[in-house]
Amino acid sequence: MIPEYLKNKLIGEYGKELFADITNSYRSIRKTTLRVNTLKSSIDEIKEILDSNNISFREVEWSNFSLILDNACEEDIRRLDIYKEGKIYLQSLSSQLPPLFVNPQAGELILDMTAAPGGKTTEMAALADNEVLITAIEKNKKRYERLKYNIEHLGAKKISVLNVDARNLDEYFMFDKILLDAPCSGSGTLNIKTINDFSEELVNRLVIVQKDLINEALKHLKVNGDLIYSTCSILKEENEQIIKEILSMHKDIELIPLDISMFSNIPILPVEIDSALCVKPTDIYEGFFVVKIRKIK
Template sequence: MTSIKDARRRLPQELIDSLYDTFTEPIVDKILYGYCDEKYTTLRVNTLKYDIHSLMNYFKQINIKFERVSWYNDALILKNAKEKDIQKLDIYKNGYIYLQNLSSMIPPIVLEPKEGEKVLDVAAAPGSKTTQIASMMKNTGYILANEVDHIRAERLRHNIQLQGANIIEVRESRGEILGDEIKDYFDKVLLDVPCSGEGIITIDNPKSIRGWSLKEVEKLSKLQKKLFESAYKALKPNGIMVYSTCTLNKKENELVIDWAINNFKIKILDLNLKSNSFINAFSDGLHKDIKKAIRVLPSKEYEGFFVCKIQKLAP
């Protein structure tokens, strides 16, 4: 396995410096170990077609070892199977399960979509969280899944159809303009924004590092603020938004939320999720409630993530 020393050597120096500027040395070591570790295969059952107990019984029959997830009854961590092994199974081909990192499952769990609600997913492709939301809503209500890129939107449509999630409408549009076109309409909004991807780096995959730069971080933070404003406008008063990224720096996470607190009528809500891989967001020099958000550190089970739950206050 790649060592931390090798990771430091192979990662951009600007990224290493940024990590040490943000985190303590023990946390940076954890992050670097997470970059080096081979991830377990994780998945969730698609409850529109299947159930967790049938899935567990099936895995026992074919000798796939698994572990339950404390904060999500419908998710499993597989101990002796790779994604390519699972992709050969009929339950995968027929949309009974969805291969998805545990961190990616957190934003819909935090959003808590209910049956009959209207939900917006601002940047939806490839549909992991969108279809999870549909299953949590038991295919009742309405989901608008927005995606700006046509090819990614086609992938989104494919996954929606395979999962049998028939309450989802796909829209190909820039997320920044949604809020001006559809105001005060949605009960819930998932804002899983485009980001620099520091949480999904794997040291043996050069593609996961190639696009990262401090300049890109700066560019993305500006886009994230525009998307936040649009999502805020689309959300009903007293509605709930979840802001999430798969990156680790403060500029795309805490500083976006601090900016939002200073510019919109919002309240940061508590998250009731516990794991050794979760740490509180930073609030030093920022609004004190930002510490209610969580940062997920990369590990064998998790990709790096940031999740914040927000309520839009009534005028």
Template sequence: MAEQIISREFKNRWINFYGKNVTERILRELEQSDPRIISPNALYTTRRQLQESLESQGFRFAPETPFNCLILEFEPFNIVATSEYLSGLFTIQALTSLIPPKCLNPSSESVVADLAASPGIKTCLLAEVMENTGTLFAIEKAKKRIPALKSNIARMGIYNTFILNCDARSFPGLNVKVDHIMLDAPCTGTGLKLKKNKRLERRILNDVTRQSLIQREILDEAWKQLKIDGTIVYSTCSLEPEEGEVQINNFLARHEKQVQVLPININIGNPGNLTRWTKVYDSQISNTRRIFPDQGMDGFFIALMKKVRE
């Protein structure tokens, strides 16, 4: 059972923050497997064209298509062996991967930075939204993760993207302010299903402290590089408040009147809430979004923020 391999510390803090009933649902759902989600590459195909092509080979999909995706129900052979996959007509990803690029929604002429880019799925989705134009910087600290990033960008036919192997906490010397930033931040991953996060059973509270500090440092550096009226989307696949609502609440306190938290226009999840954490917090937190694993996706937190003049 998920309860037996998640530390009692984490279970108890979830109960304190989310309540016993929600925690029990989370623990049950963390054991479940997700279906494979197929996202058509809008630069080169449509959902209908892709579905018809794959169904002609025996693949079957659920009738519902959230976010213009396909939910795979049956595959006669591994779908990554199809010519459609190899030629970059689709990606396989979690539904939550679709949310940050769609919320950021950069225009085709934007200058955009993806600050934790590998393996590149969200980077490619950003490039699709940008119609493969503008300028997209894909920043990745870990050198060993660069090959996967390069491979996905090449396979998907993306050519507006520059890959930078550097630490986003010391923003590279681009000598340019950016219009939009996507930060799907490094995190504890406690919202991921167990099959995706083998480290969950070994997580300790110090991991939350360490990751939240890294997130804070990246956020503050990113904010310096963002243009006035620019936007940043911050997300984590963590259920820990320090990596979600608390992180953004502290960010708002540091930057005061410079930040406007924009509403997240998706029909899933719950408004961010800190009432179980503290009696005093910024009212803009309600514009963030908290998704639980029992809501059809991985556990996820997302905030969309605009930089305004003081």
């Protein structure tokens, strides 16, 4: 089931015990999770509606807008009016983390470099009650249209959406904060349907893209601004190793430790950078990597 290249990488990086945990997650059917869209609703309203539809749920300790559903799949949720009206957004718990570390504040200029389908873009807008100015970029035309639809559907405002390649931004663009949820191999989200598409060639190709995107992001980050880099990969080649290389190339940046005190119950994998977070894939969480870089001069 597991491609030999991936098996060797995971055992080499995490050991056989964690490899077994990771591969068990690949075989699991992950719980459906959602984010309450606080621009249109409240968690109390959503809980009441889920109760009325006999959908059991669990709250998430570190979030006041996230729910884990125990007896409903995504297709079940799409039939509900709360989904059709944009009051909720189907989003994995792990992918809800990067916007929390961006911590958008009213009036800030924020860039979402690879934004489609818009879950993190609209989450940042909701976190700041539509008081941040977001530029959301997607180069793929079809995904760009989906991004625009989701932004409008969820009631997110003050967002400029660009159908361009984020690696070639006009030089006059400068931002207080940048979220780069980079294209990656998806090694933290694999399942029995997708694992056969995984390959060494895919990883090698995406590592080049990831480096290019980080270097471009740093050109457009203001001094004292933060870059949040995230992937849904758990391979160090796409995460810590890239960050180490970037740090060696740029003397005007430093790593800022993530405040993970509120996430103590999240399953994690060991990291080579103390200030980073790598979520271990389980039947609830996708594998995810997050790190914060600050431009200091």
